[in-house]
Amino acid sequence: MNTIFSKLRNLDAYPKINEDFYSRTLSGGVITLASSIVMFFLFISEFRFYLHSVTETKLVVDTSRGETLRINFDVTFPALACSILSLDAMDISGEQHLDVRHDIIKKRIDANGNVIEARQDGIGAPKIEKPLQRHGGRLEHNETYCGSCYGAETSDDHCCNSCEEVRDAYRRKGWGLSNPDMIDQCKREGFLQRIKDEEGEGCNVYGFLEVNKVAGNFHFAPGKSFQQSNVHIHDLLSFQKDSYNISHKINRLAFGEYFPGVLNPLDGVHWTQKTPSGMYQYFIKVVPTVYTDINGHAIQSNQFSVTEHYRDAEFTYPQFLPGVFFFYDLSPIKVTFTEEHVSFLHFLTNVCAIVGGIFTVSGIVDSFIYHGQRVIKKKSEIGKFS
Template sequence: MESTRKAIRVFDAFPKVPPSDTVGSYRGSYSTFVTYFFMVFLIWVQIGGYIDGYIDHQYSVDEIVRNTLDLNIDIVIAMPCKYLDANVRDVSEDLYLAEEILNFEGVNLPNAFWNMAKSKKSTITPDIDNVLSNSLEADFVAKGQRHNLELPSCRIFGSIPINRLEGDFHITAEGYGYRRPQVTPEELLNFTHFINEFSFGKFYPYIENSLDGTVQKTSNGRHTYHYNLKVVPTIYGKLGHEIDTNQYSVRMYETDNKYSPGIFIQYDFDPIKMSIIEQRLSFFQFVIKLVTIIGGLWVMASWLYRFMEKIIILTFGKEFARRGEEKKSGLLDDPIEEYESI
């Protein structure tokens, strides 16, 4: 039985050192303080990360069959409403007379409004907290309303159902692009515009999209603005609450077109869906991760300390390395060495 116990003790991977055989030093104390500091810091960071969670970005094929969706528009153009046409056309050659649903409201804006600086057109991926806090669904109550059509500027707003196909929404002048009995006078052509809202899907008026706040100013009446949009279905999720919306990237260029001046916004839909979900580790995973980090830090600190001690011994010698160590007396101590040290 005793031989079996001795054989088992051979496999002890955790050797014990009695306190009487350990020696303290100033370098060891400083190293311990530094190690404890980093250990507390890492524990604090991991606890904060566990409480806050992390954002998981995933891309997948959009498995939802989406035949139609809403196009939400709120745009102001520096022309009277009675000279403007708004239409939607897609690759199926389906022409939708958007002006039958959109609202045309004449407004009188000061020149200072149109002197606003051009805004940057870039892809915007809002913060998940910002999306969820501003995800108040709304709707344009009025449809197909016409007011103050003679005023110098026109606000076009509303939601129109479109096919989920490649297409374009365009605003042109009467008599340009489509045959109309009325032709817009040359001196009134001006496609200076301000886009307050342009989004796809459910209308969340407080979520910022890539074209929101865009201002373009021109002095050429026969000027054309082209916007190319790539729409990506996007799901934002946090604490079980999900928002199904869309975001898009924008490319823009301008041309002079004497036959069909206007604003052309071309769009296409990606088959890829992006999911931005806030997740948290389980408590069991958090504990394992915390123990792993603490254990790894402790082992690395011991290795670094031993390596530092070796470097000191090789560089300055053993006598220099033993400075600052705790002095202990025992039966094996050299009395002559102790007498000389006194």
Template sequence: MVSPTKLKSMDFYRKIPRDLTEASLSGAGLSIVAALIMMLLFGMELSSYLSVNTTTTVVVDKSADGDFLRIDFNISFPALSCEFASVDVSDVLGTNRLNITKTIRKFPIDQHLKTTGGEFHAGFASHHINHGEEIKEEIPDGAVPLVSASFDSFAKHFPILIVNFNAPWCYWSNRLKPSWEKAASIIYHKYNPETDGRVLLGNVDCTEQADLCKRNHIQGYPSIRIFRQGSDLKEDHGHHEHESYYGDRDTDSIVKMVDELVAPIHPVTHTLDLDGISNETLKHLRKAPATGGCRIEGYVRVKKVPGNLVISAHSGAHSFDSSKMNMSHVVTHLSFGRIISPRLLTHMKRLLPYLGLSHDKLDEKAFINQHEFGANVTIEHYLQVVKTEVTTTRTGQEDSLIEEYEYTAHSSIAQTYYLPVAKFHYELSPMQIMITENPKSFSHFITNLCAIIGGVFTVAGILDSIFHNTIRLVKKVELGKNF
């Protein structure tokens, strides 16, 4: 067994009896300065330990979300009706998806971007509309031509006024014309305007009555609108007095639709009983747009190859006057990649210095075509997208904190010979920016802390010794001179 005496011989820190030590004012002052320096250096080392160093590298994209990328957007078009607004996606691999609706929502808005109604729901696909057999021979006009001056008087006089807004140059208007005129003749003899007076079918030529068509927000030809005695604002049990018809366009379907609309109306008093309208007819009727704008929001998933997100007017049974299509828009939000979760948002304050703050480059920006109607102007945006990923090694292994797609944006407004569109051309970089957090280890912090304390203590001791010995030497010299 080792004796206490032998253990004492291993003491690195041998003690000097207190009676043999001497305190001095210079030593006390130097000790205070040393203590303050220790505290200052400790604070600086602690701050350095808590801060995180980063390294930035460029690597091949190794996204966790696979081969597809999500694009979120919220875009308002003051002059594009929800009736025809279409979201299309295409890419260099040949993918071509038209009129995406599953992940898209549309809301009618006015020219000041204010919502004017509930969500717009699309009906049956227009390319399924039955137009009947083509009639080669001339059909006598059966519908009444309507002009701006007389339109309101007709709408107030007849309980139901059904109007075909058309254009002579339009293929679909000409395709409808024989069936429409024939149906109008049948309805005229069946519900004589002078003796019965419950319904009237009319025509409006939008090339001659441009103001009237603009007032009723006609953007596609032909558009069949149903006016119920005067107002497009009043509602009665969910059935609007101003509606659009999207059903089949053959003669029999038009006559059937009119019969069912007229049946609930008493021929003498013209009172309305809505229960008389069948569900088959009601499903082809939707509230007509009270304003000419649309806010489109939602997301699409696209392949990670160069492609286009296109918003335009689209229909399989309507024509559009490209010179009057105005694709001005305001981008409320446009971003690529997954939406940042609330958990990741807690890291955002710390991570913001690492990110380029370009993930929402187009947000809250307006792109306005100054022409009165449109004048065949397409608005294009060229977006170059690159992924930035921030990872950390704090847990001992590499963990991804946040993934974000940033992009640059270049926009242009140009004339086109085709139907104007709003096009977002995106091109993704095959490389990504990898930012890695490299926190200092605790052992490194403790080592530096010990070095600070020991170093300052040692240096202070050396200075104190030099100062003390210098004073003693000076005193000895002075004593030698006196003797």
């Protein structure tokens, strides 16, 4: 009978667990506790990552056509008065926006940066009574006002009833208005007096431009602009100044709407002019960008990179124009950012990887410590009884 039972024991197909794997030790308990804590915190971190969205980035060819580009700006000129500062925009298609005034606000600021006055662009003062008529006499009680354009009339019934209209007429002729005090409209509106009153002031200009989505430029410069023989010219004679300080600070410059994570490299940039006069140029590469949030709402915007260059008036070409110029070009590649949730399968895979990895590492550490302790203990016992 004993022989039969002995043979049955030999038929055991399920090997028993080694004693080393269920032997309880203090080091094993410490490692188990530490592993559980690490596993818990990694699980919480992975779960939070699962709850939050991730952003996927792609590069595609920009095939959009016929769109416009919105340029938002906020620039401060601490040494250039609002009365002489103008904004122009033009692009390679030939479209020009000279002396832009719509959607533009100017703030007069003093030497300390405090706001003196905020107003829509344009200068002028209330007209005095009985202005000079085109025929040379003063305006009578029942007479319609028609001011002289001082030789710049384009037709027999062309009237210039303000200083700005006289200047526009001169610009269309390609003439410069050298002495505004000789013009009745400018004299009674206090054109030069207004400029003298703003001497030493600065100007903060902010607003936006809507331009064609093609390469072009916009610039801030003193004087009113006009075209003469296909050359862009600014009328600086009226202001009777030899140099212009174009020191500036770009509070904000963005091409398009804001979206999460956007970085505009020119925000907060400040530049101080060291020479009497010059031209500061920014060369901008605009990258079309589409940001789609987790709810599927798409924001059409742009990112950009920039390089800078300063041209001193002493070393440049004769048609030098002092000012701050922004030349922009568009990249043919569009960047798309898409917010999306991590899939549950991805989350489950990461959790299994965390559990398996910690279990394996802790088992190796525990086995190393356990067998090390046993070896030390055996050597100690051998030395004790020898």
